[in-house]
Amino acid sequence: SLALFYDDDANLDLVKSKKVAVIGYGSQGHAHALNLKDSGVDVMVGVRSPESPSREKAEQAGLKVAAVDEAASWADIVMMLVPDESMADLYHAAVEPHLSSGNSLAFAHGFNIHFKKIVPPESVDVFMVAPKGPGHTVRREFVRGSGVPGLIAIAQDASGQAKELALSYGKAIGSSRAGIIETSFKDETETDLFGEQAVLCGGLTSLIKAGYETLVEAGYKPEMAYFECLHEIKLITDLLFEGGIANMRYSISNTAEYGDYTSGPRIIDDSVKDRMKDVLQEIQSGVFADKWLAEYRGGSKNFLQTRRNEAEHPIEKIGQELRDKITFPSEGKLVDRSRN
Ligand code: NDP
Ligand code: MG
Ligand code: MG
Numbered sequence: 001s002l003a004l005f006y007d008d009d010a011n012l013d014l015v016k017s018k019k020v021a022v023i024g025y026g027s028q029g030h031a032h033a034l035n036l037k038d039s040g041v042d043v044m045v046g047v048r049s050p051e052s053p054s055r056e057k058a059e060q061a062g063l064k065v066a067a068v069d070e071a072a073s074w075a076d077i078v079m080m081l082v083p084d085e086s087m088a089d090l091y092h093a094a095v096e097p098h099l100s101s102g103n104s105l106a107f108a109h110g111f112n113i114h115f116k117k118i119v120p121p122e123s124v125d126v127f128m129v130a131p132k133g134p135g136h137t138v139r140r141e142f143v144r145g146s147g148v149p150g151l152i153a154i155a156q157d158a159s160g161q162a163k164e165l166a167l168s169y170g171k172a173i174g175s176s177r178a179g180i181i182e183t184s185f186k187d188e189t190e191t192d193l194f195g196e197q198a199v200l201c202g203g204l205t206s207l208i209k210a211g212y213e214t215l216v217e218a219g220y221k222p223e224m225a226y227f228e229c230l231h232e233i234k235l236i237t238d239l240l241f242e243g244g245i246a247n248m249r250y251s252i253s254n255t256a257e258y259g260d261y262t263s264g265p266r267i268i269d270d271s272v273k274d275r276m277k278d279v280l281q282e283i284q285s286g287v288f289a290d291k292w293l294a295e296y297r298g299g300s301k302n303f304l305q306t307r308r309n310e311a312e313h314p315i316e317k318i319g320q321e322l323r324d325k326i327t328f329p330s331e332g333k334l335v336d337r338s339r340n
Contacts, residue, residue, distance in 0.1 A: 004179040005152075005167055012039065014161070014168035018104075021046050021075035023068055023095065024082035025054035027135030028108050032079060032173055033063055035142045039172035046071030048082075048090065073098035077169070079106040079129075085296040088117040099124050101158070104165060110189035113155050115289045126156035127166040130188060131175050138173065147174030155185050193283045198276045208233065212315045222318040230315060231322075 015036075022033040023046040036043045045058040046068040058065045072078050072095045080087055080095070091112070099105065101123035108130045112118040120126050131138045133148035141148050150173075152166040159165070163182075170180045196202065208229050215225035239248035249257045282288045295303055310316075 004181055005170070005176055006179060007171055007176045010167035010171035010176045010180075011164065012168055012171050014165055015077070015172050016040050016042075016168075018042075018076040018165075019044070019074060020077045020079060020169075021071035022079050022081055023071065023090070024080070025058045026081065026083075028131070028138070029054070029081035029135070030057065030061070031131070031135040031138035031142070032081060032108075033058065034061060034139060035173040036169075037063060038142070041172050044071045044074055046078075046094075068094040069098055075103070077104040077106055077165070079108070079169075080112075081108060084109060084111040085293055087112050091118050096120075104159070104162065106166075106169065109192060110153065110155075110185035111193075111289065114185045114189040115286055117289075117293070120156065122156065123158050124156065125159050125162040125165065126154070127162050127169075128153040128155070128185060128188060129166055129169045129173065129175065130192075131173065141178075142174035145177075147177035149178040150175030150180045151183050151188050152180055153183050153185050153188055190280070190283050193288065194276075194280050197283070197288075198279055204233075209313060209315060216314070222314060223322060226315060226318050226322060230319060 016039070019042045020036055021044050022029050022036070025033065025045050025047060029045065033043050033045050044064040044066055045054070047055045047058065047065055048068060049055075050067075055065055066074070068090060078095055078099070080091065082090055095105075099121060101121070104125040104127060105120050106126075107113060107128045110128055110130075113120075113126060113128075128151065130151045130153075131148040132150060133141075138148045150170050152163070152170055154162045154166065156162070167176065167180065170176050211229035212222075212225045215228065216222055236248060236252075239251050243250075249260065252260075279288075295301075
């Protein structure tokens with residue numbers, strides 16, 4: 001049966017009796033640190049260097065800030081919220097030497113524990129609290145009095161209360177307002193990587209670009225292609241999010257629904273599913289993780305070049321022009337890239 005944990009299933013006092021170091025102040029880090037603080041938890045943000053842009057942001061938000069090693073030795077719970085690819089190096093240099101028995105090491109994604117890039121001492125709790133949403137949404141929903149649903153998982157339960165502590169932490173960042181599901185580090189890691197690669201990020205952006213290019217190459221105006229293949233995604237996904245696939249199909253025209261049934265399976269056919277299985281296999285075997293870490297260790301050259309190339313895609317140019325010229329119904333920018 002589907003068991004979810006809500007506010008009533010979690011004891012906030014548990015995390016409030018601990019000192020929590022949030023290592024990193026990016027997307028997840030700023031949301032965890034600020035939500036914890038607003039929930040009455042004693043928080044300190046750990047930053048990698050005195051010149052770190054994160055340092056000023058966290059200080060301006062009224063948080064205690066220190067170097068990573070200092071925050072780690074001060075804390076009872078160390079939550080690791082730096083990029084996954086850089087996490088093991090930072091852990092070995094500045095966190096591991098300061099963990100003492102009875103401490104907890106926490107994560108928002110299972111990558112480094114599951115693929116054994118970080119192997120913590122047996123005397124500490126190792127748990128995950130992973131909000132299923134971008135950090136900026138985690139913060140926004142909390143401020144609104146709501147929360148982003150989350151996952152918890154326990155890799156090591158040295159204290160005998162790792163699960164209660166994970167739930168307590170999940171409550172402090174707002175996730176138990178929405179609902180928390182318990183999983184394992186393995187399942188969270190593998191499904192998270194698969195979802196972002198095959199569907200949410202990789203699958204979706206490739207689908208959008210292929211649709212856009214097909215229309216533009218057939219002679220249609222780029223602005224028309226942009227609206228049909230990118231802009232309207234939001235309107236459709238809002239309906240999916242709200243009530244699932246049938247809910248979306250209820251709202252679209254019968255013509256759109258008929259075309260959905262007849263053309264959708266021709267676009268995403270069994271050959272796509274076969275390749276999804278290949279992608280899943282590379283995730284499960286650790287091949288993806290090792291490739292990504294090798295890319296990072298090699299200076300991320302291909303990664304950064306691809307980022308630049310992708311930003312040059314014509315759909316990005318026309319999209320920018322349109323968004324500047326047209327007022328869309330919105331509640332303002334979710335992500336202000338000039339600050340957190
Ligand atoms: P970010 O990329 O936003 O983290 C940026 C922070 O990490 C900054 O404080 C930055 O410091 C610091 N940092 C960057 N590079 C390094 C480095 N080489 N060494 C030490 N510190 C560094 O991370 P996310 O919030 O995206 O991800 C954090 C964790 O949360 C990951 O495990 C991720 O999988 C997980 N997660 C992320 C989600 C998201 O919404 N992004 C969703 C769910 C889970 P500086 O200011 O000095 O650059
Ligand atoms: Mg992810
Ligand atoms: Mg239409």
